[in-house]
Amino acid sequence: YLKENRPMPFEAGFDGEGDLTKDPAVILEKELALPIGLWKGAGLALSLDLLASVLADGNATHEIDRDPEHNISQVFMAIYPPLLGISGLEEKANKIVGHFKSSATFAEKDVRYPGEQTLQTRKENLTTGVPVDPEIWESVLQLLK
Secondary structure, eight states, X not given: OTTTTOOOSSOOEEOTTSOEEOOHHHHHHHTOBOOTTHHHHHHXXXXXXXXXXXXXXXXXXXXXXXXTOOSBOOOOOOOOGGGGTOOOHHHHHHHHHHHHHTOGXXXXXXXXXXTTTHHHHHHHHXXXXXXXXXXXXXXXXXXXX
16 A cells, blocks of 8 residues: 555554554554454454563563564464363354354455465465565565675
């Protein structure tokens, strides 16, 4: 949207005064994008930041220096539900995704969950190549000179 000099189709972040805005330039300049999932996304992001910084004994997001980034907290967790005595996970997941995709609010839109098209995108990229904006590619090539 920024490159095309167009406003976002919805309020996607905040301006310097804390008001919602559709202006991608302001959102990027202030680094105040709305989290995916709004309040749930914000809560999840906060919880993950807290969990990662505590378990990794590293910096929380607000403590990370930008140049160069160091002491970044990362945590990998693997959960195997059967070992926890959890069953019916696939059925439950299918019901949740089905409900999500049938939302009346987005009846005319293609509603997807994060990662849903990963395998299809990978297949396309392996066949036709990874799509890259020509201007960005040119700037990468200039770095190599």
